[in-house]
Amino acid sequence: MKLECKHVWEHISEYIDGTVDARLREEIERHLEHCEICSAILDSTRNILVLTADDRTFELPIGYSERLHARLAKELENADNEPQKK
Amino acid sequence: MEKKDATEAGLIARILAGEKELFHELIRPYERMVYLTLLAIVKNEADAEDAAQEAVISSYRYLSSFRGHAKFSTWLTTIAINEGRKRLRKAKTAAEESIEEEGQEGDFTPAPLTDWREVPLEALERKELREALRAAVAELPDIYRHVFILRDLEELNIEETSQVMGISVGVVKVRLHRARIMLQKRLVPYLKTAAPARRGFFGRAL
Numbered sequence: 001m002k003l004e005c006k007h008v009w010e011h012i013s014e015y016i017d018g019t020v021d022a023r024l025r026e027e028i029e030r031h032l033e034h035c036e037i038c039s040a041i042l043d044s045t046r047n048i049l050v051l052t053a054d055d056r057t058f059e060l061p062i063g064y065s066e067r068l069h070a071r072l073a074k075e076l077e078n079a080d081n082e083p084q085k086k
Numbered sequence: 087m088e089k090k091d092a093t094e095a096g097l098i099a100r101i102l103a104g105e106k107e108l109f110h111e112l113i114r115p116y117e118r119m120v121y122l123t124l125l126a127i128v129k130n131e132a133d134a135e136d137a138a139q140e141a142v143i144s145s146y147r148y149l150s151s152f153r154g155h156a157k158f159s160t161w162l163t164t165i166a167i168n169e170g171r172k173r174l175r176k177a178k179t180a181a182e183e184s185i186e187e188e189g190q191e192g193d194f195t196p197a198p199l200t201d202w203r204e205v206p207l208e209a210l211e212r213k214e215l216r217e218a219l220r221a222a223v224a225e226l227p228d229i230y231r232h233v234f235i236l237r238d239l240e241e242l243n244i245e246e247t248s249q250v251m252g253i254s255v256g257v258v259k260v261r262l263h264r265a266r267i268m269l270q271k272r273l274v275p276y277l278k279t280a281a282p283a284r285r286g287f288f289g290r291a292l
Contacts, residue, residue, distance in 0.1 A: 009196050013263035017244070041196045044277055045270045048219065052238045057216045058122055061131055064138075065117055069110055071139045075146060076106045083102055083149040 003031045008038045012045055094158050102150055109146050116159060117142075119240050120166045126235035127170030129224060141169040156249070163242065163250045167232075194264050197274040215276050222272040230265035237262050 008031050014020045015028055032039050051057055097112045113120075120141055125134040145152075145165050152161050223231060236247045237258070244262075248255045 006195070009267070010263075012196065013266050014259065016266075019244070019259075037198050041198065041270065044274060045196065045266055047277070048269050048273055049238050049266070051215065051219055052223070052234075053241065054216075055118075057219055058125075058239060060118060060121055061135055064121060064135055065114075067135070068117060068139055068142060072110060072113070072142060072146070075143050076109060083106075083147060 003027050005038050113142055116162055122239055123163055123166040124170050126232050128173055137169050137173055141166040160246050167250055194267050196267050197271040218273060218276045222269050226265055230261050233258055233261040234265035
């Protein structure tokens, strides 16, 4: 069976996650070998995911960690604030 | 991974036995995750930070209810999501969320990319691209953004995402797919301008 581009697009996300079954994976790979448009779409989607996971893309506010631990220290200091016993 | 879980279980036992100070150590690897989860929900840096602090404090107070059935990270993310949702309800913006139905019509086809061979890795190093991605993620409809952040930013797996969001695995997959395609579409112009204009047949690089 020959896959159409549209069909490949529908499975792009699962293909990236490696959750398509073996037969479909093979068909998609055969399609990608000769289809530059789908290969480009796959590459660009993958690149976006790489960029998303890059720590520099979504940065924490400056001083976030310090403020968080200062608040936490206050909570821990207070003897009444033991973790609740079940 | 198992080693990490064992270390965590040990830390948790000691904290519950009275070594409270160790909670700093327990939470440190997850600070970023908690903040980003909240940012995905409340969409405002100051509120996200405030909510992240609350979520961390709650996780300390309720630590004894963590039973080790789930991973600590999953349990903590659930607390963060609940904190975020509580704030949304207070802000009465939860109404917006219910408008976005699962069967939402829309065009979820990706955008073709020309000159793709010219998209170099260094394009990914550009600051504008990062900014564009941040903006595009912020503009995703809530239901898609939440799943995308948990899965692709915090790198929870599909099952964990389904667990913390309280939605089925199938719904996670559909939302994730749509989110990724929407972002691809939004960012194609930025990827394109990274490449020198060189058009071949059908606008494709030859």
